[in-house]
Amino acid sequence: MTGMGAADASVTATQSVSAASAPNAIDLPFRVSARADYAIRALTEIAAAGGGPITAHRISRAQAIPHGVLLNILVELRRAGLIRSHPGAGYQLARSAAHITLAEAIDIIQRDLSRPTIEQITYPGAAGPLRDVWLAVRSSLFSVLGSVTLADVAEGTLPSAVRALAEHP
Numbered sequence: 001m002t003g004m005g006a007a008d009a010s011v012t013a014t015q016s017v018s019a020a021s022a023p024n025a026i027d028l029p030f031r032v033s034a035r036a037d038y039a040i041r042a043l044t045e046i047a048a049a050g051g052g053p054i055t056a057h058r059i060s061r062a063q064a065i066p067h068g069v070l071l072n073i074l075v076e077l078r079r080a081g082l083i084r085s086h087p088g089a090g091y092q093l094a095r096s097a098a099h100i101t102l103a104e105a106i107d108i109i110q111r112d113l114s115r116p117t118i119e120q121i122t123y124p125g126a127a128g129p130l131r132d133v134w135l136a137v138r139s140s141l142f143s144v145l146g147s148v149t150l151a152d153v154a155e156g157t158l159p160s161a162v163r164a165l166a167e168h169p
Contacts, residue, residue: 053090
């Protein structure tokens, strides 16, 4: 995962998170940067707008994302082709929310969802098989994030496999 900056904080899985108390990082078995969290929340808000443009101000208020930070994230998402901007009107998805996965959006913002050098890691002695554990964790992470779309989140219809994992963590 990417390194966390001095301004980053984390929230444990047992804490509830509201838009007003948004974390700077989700501290689970992996880390999602604040920017990636904000990007997913902004994209979900755009998806929930029903196809029409939504202003950055409205997204910022609805998701308690600092406006300046949001604008920078929206620029990255636009450059990556996930959203379109309409001056004076706002932002809308460039393609269907059902065709944008959380993994794709996080990868655009975070660029390092998990360490790409994990294949090169070796551990001495009895810890040797640990590398395979980390590879399996990464694979599972990509499997879940790659199976959930913005539409799933915006409509509250997560895939059954994801719901089952969430119900029995």
